[in-house]
Amino acid sequence: MKRIKAHKSFGGVTEFYQHPSTQTKTKMKFSVFRPERIEDITGGLIWLSGLTCNEENFITKAGSQKIASKLGLAIICPDTSPRGLDLAGEHDSYDFGSGAGFYVDATTQGYADHYKMYSYINSELYDLVNQEFHLDGNISIFGHSMGGHGALTIGLKNPNKYKSISAFSPITNPINCSWGQKNLKGYLGEIKKNWEPYDACSLISSGKNHPNKILIHQGLADEFYPEQLLTKNFEEKCHQSGQALEVSFQEDYDHSYYFISTFIEDHINHHAKFLVKD
Amino acid sequence: MKRIKAHKSFGGVTEFYQHPSTQTKTKMKFSVFRPERIEDITGGLIWLSGLTCNEENFITKAGSQKIASKLGLAIICPDTSPRGLDLAGEHDSYDFGSGAGFYVDATTQGYADHYKMYSYINSELYDLVNQEFHLDGNISIFGHSMGGHGALTIGLKNPNKYKSISAFSPITNPINCSWGQKNLKGYLGEIKKNWEPYDACSLISSGKNHPNKILIHQGLADEFYPEQLLTKNFEEKCHQSGQALEVSFQEDYDHSYYFISTFIEDHINHHAKFLVKD
Numbered sequence: 344m345k346r347i348k349a350h351k352s353f354g355g356v357t358e359f360y361q362h363p364s365t366q367t368k369t370k371m372k373f374s375v376f377r378p379e380r381i382e383d384i385t386g387g388l389i390w391l392s393g394l395t396c397n398e399e400n401f402i403t404k405a406g407s408q409k410i411a412s413k414l415g416l417a418i419i420c421p422d423t424s425p426r427g428l429d430l431a432g433e434h435d436s437y438d439f440g441s442g443a444g445f446y447v448d449a450t451t452q453g454y455a456d457h458y459k460m461y462s463y464i465n466s467e468l469y470d471l472v473n474q475e476f477h478l479d480g481n482i483s484i485f486g487h488s489m490g491g492h493g494a495l496t497i498g499l500k501n502p503n504k505y506k507s508i509s510a511f512s513p514i515t516n517p518i519n520c521s522w523g524q525k526n527l528k529g530y531l532g533e534i535k536k537n538w539e540p541y542d543a544c545s546l547i548s549s550g551k552n553h554p555n556k557i558l559i560h561q562g563l564a565d566e567f568y569p570e571q572l573l574t575k576n577f578e579e580k581c582h583q584s585g586q587a588l589e590v591s592f593q594e595d596y597d598h599s600y601y602f603i604s605t606f607i608e609d610h611i612n613h614h615a616k617f618l619v620k621d
Numbered sequence: 622m623k624r625i626k627a628h629k630s631f632g633g634v635t636e637f638y639q640h641p642s643t644q645t646k647t648k649m650k651f652s653v654f655r656p657e658r659i660e661d662i663t664g665g666l667i668w669l670s671g672l673t674c675n676e677e678n679f680i681t682k683a684g685s686q687k688i689a690s691k692l693g694l695a696i697i698c699p700d701t702s703p704r705g706l707d708l709a710g711e712h713d714s715y716d717f718g719s720g721a722g723f724y725v726d727a728t729t730q731g732y733a734d735h736y737k738m739y740s741y742i743n744s745e746l747y748d749l750v751n752q753e754f755h756l757d758g759n760i761s762i763f764g765h766s767m768g769g770h771g772a773l774t775i776g777l778k779n780p781n782k783y784k785s786i787s788a789f790s791p792i793t794n795p796i797n798c799s800w801g802q803k804n805l806k807g808y809l810g811e812i813k814k815n816w817e818p819y820d821a822c823s824l825i826s827s828g829k830n831h832p833n834k835i836l837i838h839q840g841l842a843d844e845f846y847p848e849q850l851l852t853k854n855f856e857e858k859c860h861q862s863g864q865a866l867e868v869s870f871q872e873d874y875d876h877s878y879y880f881i882s883t884f885i886e887d888h889i890n891h892h893a894k895f896l897v898k899d
Contacts, residue, residue, distance in 0.1 A: 350875055350877050350879035350880070351840075351842065351871075351873040351874045351875065351879065351880070351883075352879040352880070352882065352883055353882075353883045354883075357879050403681070403682050403878065404681050404682060406684035406687070406882070408879075408882065408883075409684070562629075564629065593629075595629040596629045597628055597629065599628050600681065601628035601629065601630040601635050601686075602628070602629070602630070604630065604631075604684070604686065605629075605630055605631045605632075605686075
């Protein structure tokens with residue numbers, strides 16, 4: 344991997360990396376905030392961003408550096424899709440294709456060759472940052488909206504790889520909302536059975552779970568709540584299955600980074616309980 | 622003034638306003654973070670942004686809301702120039718014209734009709750926010766780079782209107798750097814005598830001062846230091862004149878918002894000493 348930018352921040356460093364990906368067969372970018380010295384890193388947090396975002400949004404807007412610096416955590420923020428391609432329909436809308444990889448391994452024509460965001464995050468990026476930043480598998484996952492969906496589904500399918508899971512305004516039941524249906528059909532085809540491994544509610548119903556409590560923050564003035572996010576469905580599934588879950592509904596808060604920045608410290612502190620070595 | 626967007630943040634609200642300006646003869650925009658209830662506001666801070674910025678940069682990237690919320694402060698972030706015009710040369714470069722008003726009252730052809738950013742900030746916006754947010758003149762000023770220049774020059778010329786002044790990476794002596802020369806010539810013409818009221822070093826030399834200590838943070842890995850910023854010149858002038866000044870040089874920090882966000886709490890706490898009512 345190649346460091347393309349670095350900015351001293353909060354005693355640590357905010358960096359941008361690029362690397363050739365075997366999963367996407369493109370160059371992929373991610374940002375990192377971390378303590379300056381690798382040996383001071385106590386754990387890693389992978390942040391998955393939402394629709395239209397890239398590796399920059401979270402690290403410039405969420406205000407995560409101060410608390411991460413205090414706790415010695417590295418925060419890793421990958422881009423949300425392959426870039427530099429020109430697949431059929433890839434750049435036609437904000438909610439499919441570029442900027443909207445949906446954290447699945449695509450099987451449809453054209454996309455199957457590059458849109459492997461599930462494996463990119465869960466295998467390739469995971470292994471890369473685990474090794475480069477000496478994380479010893481001391482890694483958790485969180486995200487926002489489409490990235491909240493990514494964090495829930497990737498975390499629930501790989502509870503041994505992620506110490507904890509949290510999300511802001513996640514798409515919890517994509518099978519049943521228009522954002523999810525558009526993406527799952529576009530990347531996986533018409534057969535709905537194939538969508539279930541990428542649906543947090545279906546995963547919980549099928550018996551997947553995580554040993555540690557999942558934390559969700561959801562704004563009640565969110566312009567996509569409840570239609571696209573279906574938070575109550577996820578609450579119900581977790582309740583039925585016994586999955587520990589805390590959903591913190593917040594009056595007047597919307598879907599934006601102003602909401603995320605307000606509660607980011609709570610999320611990072613939540614993960615730190617499971618990550619930070621004594 | 623018309624509120625065009627609002628986002629609940631840190632228990633308060635981040636807002637965007639638009640209003641017709643008599644100074645610029647255009648619609649001007651600014652953002653605000655403030656406590657939800659006007660009666661909870663303890664003071665106001667006007668933030669002036671740097672080259673290429675608009676009313677969004679600071680409020681999305683600086684991470685100022687948490688501490689401002691705690692202290693009950695309103696932070697007001699105006700755009701950096703008039704918009705929607707098409708003056709000769711206005712959009713040709715990043716460092717003159719749109720996004721680069723330089724906080725002067727222009728006298729040159731075309732610009733004289735609209736580029737009145739000094740009076741816009743110091744009179745029109747000042748009066749507007751003072752009234753709308755019930756600030757009772759309990760107002761301070763700070764900024765970054767070109768906006769640091771704006772904060773120093775506006776604050777030094779109006780010490781009774783601003784309780785305190787601070788800056789990140791300010792252009793302290795624009796008469797003697799290429800950014801400054803380009804702007805001062807473009808907005809004020811060739812006669813250098815006319816530039817001096819917009820040069821912080823010249824203002825100090827001419828006897829202007831502020832009763833409270835000026836705080837400056839300057840990164841030593843700043844790509845524009847020292848050439849464009851000439852911080853040492855300002856230190857020297859303040860030392861000679863007896864102006865209280867603290868310049869905090871920070872090793873490895875650059876000119877970016879990663880630097881600003883790291884030290885924003887120090888600046889807001891500095892102003893709060895002079896602003897927050899007991």
